[in-house]
């Protein structure tokens with residue numbers, strides 16, 4: 167998201183020592199006299215040094231405080247309905263009302279100081295050591311003939327960015343050719359995945375909506391196509407709640423193991439969208455027409471046990487022993503004769519491949535239209551303005 171002012175020059179990558187020094191100096195600048203212009207300029211530089219993206223909500227706050235400090239209250243006309251990014255920025259600035267410039271400057275400095283402190287302390291991330299090079303949004307590891315692809319944006323509930331869709335496709339392509347017997351998709355943190363990153367809908371310059379919708383449909387076709395064609399046994403290890411496309415593609419997996427903390431939610435109607443991931447075909451086949459309609463049309467959220475009873479999940483494990491039990495099971499399966507396993511998978515899948523590709527194409531062409539609808543745009547805007555949460 168291209169936010170103006172101090173946020174526009176966002177650039178991760180400075181060393182922690184300079185970061186900590188500046189955080190400390192900013193913190194010390196919080197005196198009873200309020201932040202000076204020099205503190206403000208120093209905070210603007212500090213923003214550029216943050217390593218961790220603070221997220222769009224915080225970026226909007228920074229933008230609003232920056233504008234209020236430098237220009238005073240918002241008195242420009244509200245951007246048009248299709249100008250989603252500028253509208254969000256305007257709303258954030260306008261929400262500050264008549265906040266005095268000095269208070270806005272102090273709030274900006276305080277916010278950057280807090281961000282810098284948490285940035286310094288969050289730099290040791292789990293699994294960093296084992297992370298294979300080449301992926302920014304995933305951790306991909308291979309052990310015991312199992313390749314594990316772990317979605318790795320825990321702070322964003324593993325919401326799928328465009329880059330993440332692309333990296334998953336690359337990781338699947340590599341795994342289809344490596345020595346592994348079984349491939350696992352899982353999530354880092356408390357969520358399996360919150361589905362499509364709704365920010366994907368916010369980056370579109372005015373006038374390019376149709377082109378972007380077309381590009382999105384092509385990306386989605388290729389992404390789902392990778393799962394349809396994947397030649398080896400594919401296992402989903404559902405460590406927590408799953409939303410949207412992370413649920414719909416489960417119909418294309420061979421095994422789905424879930425923690426009893428997981429939930430399964432496809433709120434397409436609420437989002438002004440429609441089913442994808444071949445779920446309009448696989449879900450009625452798996453759970454029957456009525457149950458599929460309750461999920462795909464009415465957005466009913468299933469517990470792991472309900473999803474298991476309906477055939478979407480293979481087995482549910484207590485969260486406390488989930489990882490241990492699942493990985494013991496998978497290690498045993500990975501010792502099965504590799505070629506026999508792969509041939510069995512392909513015999514099952516080949517019967518359906520043509521149909522699945524046709525369903526994928528149809529779903530994407532419907533979605534391409536949906537993404538341009540007011541219903542969809544309003545739902546996305548509501549989420550980012552925090553009026554709506556699933």
Ligand SMILES: CCCCC/C=C/C(=O)SCCNC(=O)CCNC(=O)[C@H](O)C(C)(C)COP(=O)(O)OP(=O)(O)OC[C@H]1O[C@@H](n2cnc3c(N)ncnc32)[C@H](O)[C@@H]1OP(=O)(O)O
Pocket residue numbers: 220221222223224321322323325326360361362363364365366382383385386409410411412433434437442549554555556
């Ligand atoms: C191009 C291909 C398109 C394919 C079509 C796919 C369609 C779908 O997948 S539809 C489903 C889309 N997903 C959603 O609508 C979920 C939206 N998220 C939520 O409702 C909630 O975040 C939650 C219920 C998943 C979790 O709520 P909570 O525990 O309260 O956590 P936060 O909301 O504070 O989330 C933390 C952080 O993560 C950001 N985030 C979470 N999910 C998404 C998302 N899907 N897209 C963008 N951002 C997401 C959230 O905004 C928070 O960010 P910060 O405020 O910056 O910390």
